[in-house]
Amino acid sequence: xxxxxxxxxxxxxxxxxxxxxxxxxxxxxxxxxxxxxxxxxxxxxxxxxxxxxxxxxxxxxxxxxxxxxxxxxxxxxxxxxxxxxxxxxxxxxxxxxxxxxxxxxxxxxxxxxxxxxxxxxxxxxxxxxxxxxxxxxxxxxxxxxxxxxxxxxxxxxxxxxxxxxxxxxxxxxxxxxxxxxxxxxxxxxxxxxxxxxxxxxxxxxxxxxx
Amino acid sequence: xxxxxxxxxxxxxxxxxxxxxxxxxxxxxxxxxxxxxxxxxxxxxxxxxxxxxxxxxxxxxxxxxxxxxxxxxxxxxxxxxxxxxxxxxxxxxxxxxxxxxxxxxxxxxxxxxxxxxxxxxxxxxxxxxxxxxxxxxxxxxxxxxxxxxxxxxxxxxxxxxxxxxxxxxxxxxxxxxxxxxxxxxxxxxxxxxxxxxxxxxxxxxxxxxxxxxxxxxxxxxxxxxxxxxxxxxxxxxxxxxxxxxxxxxxxxxxxxxxxxxxxxxxxxxxxxxxxxxxxxxxxxxxxxxxxxxxxxxxxxxxxxxxxxxxxxxxxxxxxxxxxxxxxxxxxxxxxxxxxxxxxxxxxxxxxxxxxxxxxxxxxxxxxxxxxxxxxxxxxxxxxxxxxxxxxxxxxxxxxxxxxxxxxxxxxxxxxxxxxxxxxxxxxxxxxxxxxxxxxxxxxxx
Numbered sequence: 001x002x003x004x005x006x007x008x009x010x011x012x013x014x015x016x017x018x019x020x021x022x023x024x025x026x027x028x029x030x031x032x033x034x035x036x037x038x039x040x041x042x043x044x045x046x047x048x049x050x051x052x053x054x055x056x057x058x059x060x061x062x063x064x065x066x067x068x069x070x071x072x073x074x075x076x077x078x079x080x081x082x083x084x085x086x087x088x089x090x091x092x093x094x095x096x097x098x099x100x101x102x103x104x105x106x107x108x109x110x111x112x113x114x115x116x117x118x119x120x121x122x123x124x125x126x127x128x129x130x131x132x133x134x135x136x137x138x139x140x141x142x143x144x145x146x147x148x149x150x151x152x153x154x155x156x157x158x159x160x161x162x163x164x165x166x167x168x169x170x171x172x173x174x175x176x177x178x179x180x181x182x183x184x185x186x187x188x189x190x191x192x193x194x195x196x197x198x199x200x201x202x203x204x205x206x207x208x209x210x
Numbered sequence: 211x212x213x214x215x216x217x218x219x220x221x222x223x224x225x226x227x228x229x230x231x232x233x234x235x236x237x238x239x240x241x242x243x244x245x246x247x248x249x250x251x252x253x254x255x256x257x258x259x260x261x262x263x264x265x266x267x268x269x270x271x272x273x274x275x276x277x278x279x280x281x282x283x284x285x286x287x288x289x290x291x292x293x294x295x296x297x298x299x300x301x302x303x304x305x306x307x308x309x310x311x312x313x314x315x316x317x318x319x320x321x322x323x324x325x326x327x328x329x330x331x332x333x334x335x336x337x338x339x340x341x342x343x344x345x346x347x348x349x350x351x352x353x354x355x356x357x358x359x360x361x362x363x364x365x366x367x368x369x370x371x372x373x374x375x376x377x378x379x380x381x382x383x384x385x386x387x388x389x390x391x392x393x394x395x396x397x398x399x400x401x402x403x404x405x406x407x408x409x410x411x412x413x414x415x416x417x418x419x420x421x422x423x424x425x426x427x428x429x430x431x432x433x434x435x436x437x438x439x440x441x442x443x444x445x446x447x448x449x450x451x452x453x454x455x456x457x458x459x460x461x462x463x464x465x466x467x468x469x470x471x472x473x474x475x476x477x478x479x480x481x482x483x484x485x486x487x488x489x490x491x492x493x494x495x496x497x498x499x500x501x502x503x504x505x506x507x508x509x510x511x512x513x514x515x516x517x518x519x520x521x522x523x524x525x526x527x528x529x530x531x532x533x534x535x536x537x538x539x540x541x542x543x544x545x546x547x548x549x550x551x552x553x554x555x556x557x558x559x560x561x562x563x564x565x566x567x568x569x570x571x572x573x574x575x576x577x578x579x580x581x582x583x584x585x586x587x588x589x590x591x592x593x594x595x596x597x598x599x600x601x602x603x604x605x606x607x608x609x610x611x612x613x614x615x616x617x618x619x620x621x622x623x624x625x626x627x628x629x630x631x632x633x634x635x636x637x638x639x640x641x642x643x644x645x646x647x648x649x650x651x652x653x654x655x
């Protein structure tokens with residue numbers, strides 16, 4: 001019988017994946033191992049997205065399946081299952097903009113890929129970003145914005161980080177609706193990500209380099 | 211003898227609507243010059259759309275969101291709460307920039323009206339977002355995942371009662387009102403009316419009346435724009451709006467996440483629901499076109515953009531009912547002016563399957579050269595002045611990009627230069643330069 005959670009999740013077979021997780025739990029298997037397999041499945045999802053085999057709905061659906069499996073497993077975890085995190089990231093949709101779907105997808109993918117993400121939500125005032133960077137010591141900042149007004153908020157946020165003497169301690173990535181090198185230069189960010197996996201790749205590159 | 215509408219072919223209907231639009235019967239133009247400009251502009255637009263005769267030059271459109279307010283030094287809050295400012299503000303924008311068409315002045319919805327009905331689908335200036343910024347959509351699941359069967363069998367009731375009770379806070383009691391199909395005899399005639407005698411329903415009806423009064427006040431002020439701007443020689447590039455069924459369900463009913471889950475968990479019901487929407491959304495476009503005597507109906511597209519659906523998902527879920535609506539409109543002589551927001555690079559081959567000279571496509575982040583070679587063979591293409599060029603680019607960059615678009619897309623007609631996405635606050639000199647560049651370099655010899 002196929003107990004392959006990794007590929008069942010990667011293939012987005014929702015009912016099968018949940019059943020496998022349930023069966024393995026009933027069989028007394030270590031819940032942590034089940035969670036690890038689920039995350040391995042998510043890595044494959046991420047790779048398929050990066051190679052344009054999967055698209056946004058597949059990412060969102062895989063997130064739902066992972067959530068269902070995690071909910072089954074969590075009550076059975078006997079100790080704090082904190083796997084070592086790759087690094088900290090402060091993330092948020094900039095001041096004046098309340099769009100969250102894109103941000104949530106990127107935050108989710110970063111989390112699944114081993115980052116400790118501090119998601120500040122939407123319409124985040126400039127100072128809140130600065131305060132969180134100071135508090136967490138995060139080396140990476142992600143600024144999301146969908147509307148054109150976000151360009152100025154991103155620029156102001158980067159300037160505030162600089163004014164706080166933190167600019168050389170962080171790498172800033174931006175993303176959202178209307179991104180380009182022109183916008184990146186205008187805002188003073190280090191890079192822009194055109195989609196969730198680009199954001200993950202950037203974060204891994206920056207963490208590896210630091 | 212003139213043919214009856216029902217006896218005309220779709221070509222004849224389209225031609226009839228175009229002629230009514232060009233003739234502008236009953237319009238009192240401000241000057242002979244304005245009338246001349248109007249006739250030139252409508253003819254130019256018609257030729258760009260029909261792909262039969264080369265226009266005199268490439269038409270240039272500016273499609274603003276709240277830009278006219280910023281241009282006049284006002285805030286979005288100003289124009290949403292002071293209706294008397296709308297017409298002069300929008301008129302000044304078009305008179306100063308002189309593009310070839312206008313899009314109406316309905317972007318600033320009446321703020322007080324939104325407060326009376328307690329609209330939950332958006333945050334707007336002074337109500338959730340700052341007075342200086344534009345309104346923003348808050349998607350939600352206003353139709354639950356388990357309501358597809360009910361929706362499919364009660365579409366009109368859902369839109370008239372259920373959905374408003376969820377997106378308008380003041381209209382929540384409407385969700386409990388029964389429909390009157392059961393009133394067939396004297397026996398029990400008053401039973402369905404009992405809820406109307408209860409305080410919550412009466413409060414909702416009172417709010418409806420107040421909202422109606424506010425809407426009338428608003429149209430009195432904003433509606434004047436249409437008359438004044440046409441008198442100055444500007445035709446409208448649309449007289450109504452309709453949508454693709456996938457967007458109707460994805461934008462306003464199930465939300466992005468909801469409809470994505472539906473594709474996996476209940477694909478057949480999603481498709482059935484979209485099919486049920488078709489007659490309503492075809493009629494929406496056709497009625498507006500006939501009422502205003504103009505064939506152009508706007509269709510903003512959202513959830514079929516690059517990345518949001520795979521190729522298979524686009525072909526299975528988004529395209530079929532969308533295409534059927536386009537054809538239903540085309541049958542009645544309507545010209546859908548379709549705005550493919552975001553990127554449509556992965557969709558260009560699919561959307562080519564349309565009759566020639568019957569649709570127009572406005573592109574945003576799509577490769578315009580590829581668009582010209584694909585959909586451009588059967589439809590007029592428009593676009594794609596990008597947002598970064600308008601907001602942070604230099605005037606020279608904007609001019610250079612405009613010239614490139616003219617070269618790449620203008621050949622053999624079938625092209626309109628326009629911005630790719632709705633714009634608010636931009637560099638005004640760049641806008642001016644774009645319009646001037648098209649008028650200078652976009653002439654067909």
